[in-house]
Amino acid sequence: MLKTLNQKISIVLILLAAGYLYMSYNLKEYSYVPVDSDFLPKVLGYLLIVLAVFLFFDKSSETEEEKEKRQVPRSEILVLLAVGGMIFLYIFLLEIIGFVLSSVLFVFCCSLFLGYRKHKINAMVAVIFPLVMYLSFNYLLQISLPQGILPF
Amino acid sequence: MGAGLMEGFQVAFSWQGILFVLIGVVAGTLIGMMPGLGPISAIAIMIPITYGMDPSSALVMMAGVYYGAVFGGSTSSILLNAPGISGTVATSFDGYPMAQRGEAGKALAIAAISSFVGGTVSVVLLMLFAPALAQVAVSFGPAQYFALMFLGLTAISSLSDGSTNKALITATMGFMVATIGIDGQTGTTRFTFGNANLLEGIDFLVIALGLFALAEICHLVIKRKDTSLQNQGDIGSLKLTKQDFKEMRGPMTRQSFLGFILGVLPGAGATIASFIGYISEKRIAKRPEEFGKGSIKGLSAPETANNAATSGAFVPLLSLGIPGSGTTAVMLGAFLVLGIQPGPLLMADRPEVFWGIIASMYIGNIFLLILNLPLIPYIAKILKIARPMLISLVAIFSLIGVYAISFSTFDLYLLLIFGVLGYLMRLFSFPAAPFILAFILGGMMEQSFRQTMTASGGDMMALISDPVSISLYIVSLLSFAVPLIRNRKSARQV
Numbered sequence: 001m002l003k004t005l006n007q008k009i010s011i012v013l014i015l016l017a018a019g020y021l022y023m024s025y026n027l028k029e030y031s032y033v034p035v036d037s038d039f040l041p042k043v044l045g046y047l048l049i050v051l052a053v054f055l056f057f058d059k060s061s062e063t064e065e066e067k068e069k070r071q072v073p074r075s076e077i078l079v080l081l082a083v084g085g086m087i088f089l090y091i092f093l094l095e096i097i098g099f100v101l102s103s104v105l106f107v108f109c110c111s112l113f114l115g116y117r118k119h120k121i122n123a124m125v126a127v128i129f130p131l132v133m134y135l136s137f138n139y140l141l142q143i144s145l146p147q148g149i150l151p152f
Numbered sequence: 153m154g155a156g157l158m159e160g161f162q163v164a165f166s167w168q169g170i171l172f173v174l175i176g177v178v179a180g181t182l183i184g185m186m187p188g189l190g191p192i193s194a195i196a197i198m199i200p201i202t203y204g205m206d207p208s209s210a211l212v213m214m215a216g217v218y219y220g221a222v223f224g225g226s227t228s229s230i231l232l233n234a235p236g237i238s239g240t241v242a243t244s245f246d247g248y249p250m251a252q253r254g255e256a257g258k259a260l261a262i263a264a265i266s267s268f269v270g271g272t273v274s275v276v277l278l279m280l281f282a283p284a285l286a287q288v289a290v291s292f293g294p295a296q297y298f299a300l301m302f303l304g305l306t307a308i309s310s311l312s313d314g315s316t317n318k319a320l321i322t323a324t325m326g327f328m329v330a331t332i333g334i335d336g337q338t339g340t341t342r343f344t345f346g347n348a349n350l351l352e353g354i355d356f357l358v359i360a361l362g363l364f365a366l367a368e369i370c371h372l373v374i375k376r377k378d379t380s381l382q383n384q385g386d387i388g389s390l391k392l393t394k395q396d397f398k399e400m401r402g403p404m405t406r407q408s409f410l411g412f413i414l415g416v417l418p419g420a421g422a423t424i425a426s427f428i429g430y431i432s433e434k435r436i437a438k439r440p441e442e443f444g445k446g447s448i449k450g451l452s453a454p455e456t457a458n459n460a461a462t463s464g465a466f467v468p469l470l471s472l473g474i475p476g477s478g479t480t481a482v483m484l485g486a487f488l489v490l491g492i493q494p495g496p497l498l499m500a501d502r503p504e505v506f507w508g509i510i511a512s513m514y515i516g517n518i519f520l521l522i523l524n525l526p527l528i529p530y531i532a533k534i535l536k537i538a539r540p541m542l543i544s545l546v547a548i549f550s551l552i553g554v555y556a557i558s559f560s561t562f563d564l565y566l567l568l569i570f571g572v573l574g575y576l577m578r579l580f581s582f583p584a585a586p587f588i589l590a591f592i593l594g595g596m597m598e599q600s601f602r603q604t605m606t607a608s609g610g611d612m613m614a615l616i617s618d619p620v621s622i623s624l625y626i627v628s629l630l631s632f633a634v635p636l637i638r639n640r641k642s643a644r645q646v
Contacts, residue, residue: 009580013321020328020343028340034610035602037335037342044328051321058317066314066581076374083373084568087547091564094555107544114376114540125541133552141183141197143556 006058013052021045079114086110098148103130156499157279160507163208164515169508172209173516176216178523183217184224188357188553190237191221191462191479199486207490208505212512214486218479219271219462219513222422223520226263226455231256231534232546234365236553238356238592239422239458242430244364245311245585246443246450253446256532257387262396262448263455264524266404270456271517273408274415274463279510283499285416286471292417294603295615299624300417301597304424304589306632311431311444311585319586322577326587329354330594337602349562358563359591361550362570363577363584369543369550370575376539387532390525396448403433403453411457415464418476422458422465423592429457435631463513470494470506 024041072080086106093102108126116122137143163169176198183194194217202210225240230247243263250259292300308316308323332343333353344350392400407429414425433453434443443450468474473495475481487494492505499506524531537545554567577584601615608614616622 005580023343027342028338030338033338034605034608037338037340040598040601041328041331041342044324044331048321048324048328051317051324054317055321058315060315062581069581070579072374072579080370080373083369083543083547084572087551087568088565090547090551091561091568094551094561094564099552103548107541107548110544110547111538111540114373114543116538116540118538122541125545129545130548133548137552137556141189141193142200143193143197144559145552145555 005062006055010052010056013055014049017045017048017052020048082113083110086113094148095146096148098150099145100130100134100150101148103133156503156507157511159504160509160511163504163508164212164511168206168209169212169512170515172205172213173216173512174519176213177220177223177516177519180217180220180222181224181520181524184221184236185227186236186549186553186556188236188556189221190225190239191218192482193557194218194221195479195482195486199482199489202486202490205490207492207502208508210490211487211492211505211509214483215466215509215512216516216519218483219459219516220520222458222462223264223267223524226267226458227260227531228549230259230263230451231532232365232549233368234546234550234553235360236357237422238360238588239426239461240454241360241364241423241585241588242426242454243451243458245430245454246445246447248368249444249446250451251532251535255388255446256535257390257528258392258396259446259451260528260532261390261392261525262400262451264521264528265392266400266407266452266455267459268517268521269404270408270411270459271463271520272514274412274460275510275513275517277409277412278463278466278513282467282471283496285413285467286474289416289418289468289476290472290474292620294600294607295618296620296624297417298597298600298604298615299621299628300424301593301600303624303628303631304427304593305597306431306628308586308589311583311589314581314583318582322582322584323586323590326359326590327594329359329587330591331598336599337606347562349560353595354566355554355557355563356588356592357557358554358566359570360588361553362567363574363588365546365550366567366571367574367578367584369547370571371578372539372543372546376543387529387535390528399448400452403429403449404456407433407453407456408460411460412464414457415461416467416476418468418474421477421479422461425457425461425464426454427589429453431631466509470498470509472496473498 021042024038024045027038027041029036029038086109090102090106104126107129108122111122134145137145164173179198180194183189183197184191195214198214198217202213222239225235225237226243226247229235229240229244230251233244233248235241235244247259247263250256305323308319311319332350334341334351341351410432411425411429414428415421430450430453433449434440437443437449465476465480468476469480469483473484473493475484484494492498492502550567551564554563574584604614616625
């Protein structure tokens, strides 16, 4: 039944809109407000359904350029997931071990993982960049970045 | 006016004046380059420095910080596709593709010159029309604002190369995201799932950096070995040809005026000015298909408009004491800290301050140009960094930008989610620009709509009850319909 990519995406969008509408109908209502807080969300929910239905019946085929854009080798998807995982880990560790240490680890490991082989430069940048950012933010701009386990 | 202006120039051209303008624009540019630190943060950061300073010098410096930060914001948009402030999102549409095809130097030069022209023309306009325009600005009610936002939203169709339906879908989703948080009118929490972090809604920067910068990182990870993109490191020549200037001339002239007028309107400001500047140039361009692929006009228009709007925003602030945006609200704070009350009496009571700020803007714009043009080759060297390293650094840059405004790791997880969404949107050819445009305008539009309805007791006709609103709707409909008709005609001819 779902032959084209547009049809598959439109089903996802309709489900998303349905969930959004369900939540919109559960918003608190007030009697004496001319336009209540649920008005716009309901309009948007139905609008998305209408647009998704148009997309479902959209007969325009994908251009070669668009198709090519989606052809990502499986190995590269794994690399992408790994980088995403590193960012996730970075965020998790940011407030625990602090900005400087987590950034040093992230910059060095991520660059190495992605194929940067000049280890000395990598190590230097991984240390200097976070330190400069940390000192500029904390002492020059008075914006406190997480100190973590470091004494400064 | 003449005597006041002379007094203002005396302030601006004194050695203290020149020095503080210089400090202001340099600090503003540097701070503005960092994502998350736009003009608001830049001014707020500088306020403590002004304690004890002479008010004229302090405010001259603050004005320099303001337009310096707007100027600096375009650099990260052009070089990294990481717009740090909403006013420079439209800059990245054509600036980043130019940098990608090895013309980063040219793109930065175009941005610098356009900003200079936009800034300078609007200062002249500010000088001539400040009091009169302020009266017009305060006459804008919620209904007129709604019509203005509606006009802004008609940009959606022109912000997409492919399917208009897909652009409308992403815009609707952007609008939906804008409804997250506490409803300003009734206090109801909407779509927060009981999470306290979502009560204030999602910050613009989380979405902009997610959809643009993190999505770009995903793209770079996949293409890191692609040798066809190796020329990305070349910044190209900074020299602009006669043809380049010819292309820039139109957008710079038109957008200086348009940007200034939109800047004067409280609530509109640099963001709407840059978007409307971009779409209006695309609508009238002979080759609109070049927009979004590195068009000179597409870069020059928003850059001129956002800088023109920055000076425009000073009109209601200086003439009426009304801040029209978050940034001018912080500016107002800076005025009050220094014991100056901006408003109708400022011009008469403290002419050296009123005219000093205006006169310093001329000098500030010249400084920005003189300082930044020679620095372009050094700034653009960012692109020469090896791709694996650039990916890691841009990731940290984006994460720290978001953390610096919210101090919450929750926003960083959200950033990651929007990064994934942005990348999926790229893969499936859904344009990201309408999403962010609808997100920015959505909240303001809903607020204006509901204010109009409250004031009129729910009468929908209140939206079209005055000539200003009607004119704006007519322009909106024309700007939406004309390209569609034109496209149909050209499709038939093919």
